[in-house]
Amino acid sequence: MVKLRFLGHAAFEVRSENTTLLIDPFISGNPAAAVKLEDLAAVDYILVTHGHGDHLGDAVPIAKRTGATVVANHELCNYMGNKGVSCHAMHVGGAFAFPFGRVKMTPALHGSDIEEGGRLIPGGNPCGFLLDMGGVGIYHAGDTGLTMDMQLLAAERVKAALLPIGGNYTMDVADAARAVEFIRPEIAVPMHYGTFPVISADPGDFARAVGERALVRIMNPGDELELRA
Ligand code: NI
Numbered sequence: 529m530v531k532l533r534f535l536g537h538a539a540f541e542v543r544s545e546n547t548t549l550l551i552d553p554f555i556s557g558n559p560a561a562a563v564k565l566e567d568l569a570a571v572d573y574i575l576v577t578h579g580h581g582d583h584l585g586d587a588v589p590i591a592k593r594t595g596a597t598v599v600a601n602h603e604l605c606n607y608m609g610n611k612g613v614s615c616h617a618m619h620v621g622g623a624f625a626f627p628f629g630r631v632k633m634t635p636a637l638h639g640s641d642i643e644e645g646g647r648l649i650p651g652g653n654p655c656g657f658l659l660d661m662g663g664v665g666i667y668h669a670g671d672t673g674l675t676m677d678m679q680l681l682a683a684e685r686v687k688a689a690l691l692p693i694g695g696n697y698t699m700d701v702a703d704a705a706r707a708v709e710f711i712r713p714e715i716a717v718p719m720h721y722g723t724f725p726v727i728s729a730d731p732g733d734f735a736r737a738v739g740e741r742a743l744v745r746i747m748n749p750g751d752e753l754e755l756r757a
């Protein structure tokens with residue numbers, strides 16, 4: 529069994545029996561954060577979809593404090609490796625069998641630059657992640673527009689798809705509902721909405737747009753879902 533906890537915005541904690549991993553740990557400065565940074569004590573891996581501040585977030589300080597390994601694209605790993613973080617670099621389309629399960633890096637239509645000290649540092653290509661943890665498939669789309677590539681995920685038997693619905697920078701409600709058609713997950717969880725005014729969206733509209741195609745679970749920050757294979 530895998531426990532999925534929503535930490536607010538696009539941040540999730542995924543726990544299996546012996547591994548805790550974080551995805552896009554934007555905690556400090558996140559108006560929707562469900563936890564304090566110091567609450568995240570035992571972390572084994574941190575998956576980062578792209579270099580924007582609301583996703584790269586606190587990956588570096590958390591990794592340094594906990595010794596977690598960061599999984600991200602080559603460019604982000606270079607950036608974080610230079611800061612003393614241990615990293616496992618991958619690239620879009622590649623998959624790797626970690627001790628906790630398999631991770632595949634999926635395409636995302638977006639940007640990935642890192643903003644630091646008023647400068648932009650190139651952060652490679654943005655991505656999403658497809659996880660297989662003991663037969664439980666979780667797809668975190670990252671920040672992305674709707675892509676035809678999402679149709680490829682239908683063959684992956686995704687249990688839970690975590691999809692941005694806030695629009696402006698990513699898919700909106702209508703496009704995210706089309707993504708559900710493409711991916712055919714059992715459960716769809718909306719994310720990346722409401723944190724800032726520009727990405728306001730009603731998750732109820734998403735649930736109505738998805739209809740019978742998947743079970744929509746609207747998670748409030750701090751909520752947890754138990755996923756079984
Ligand atoms: Ni972004």
Ligand code: MN
Pocket residue numbers: 580582583671697720
């Ligand atoms: Mn974002």
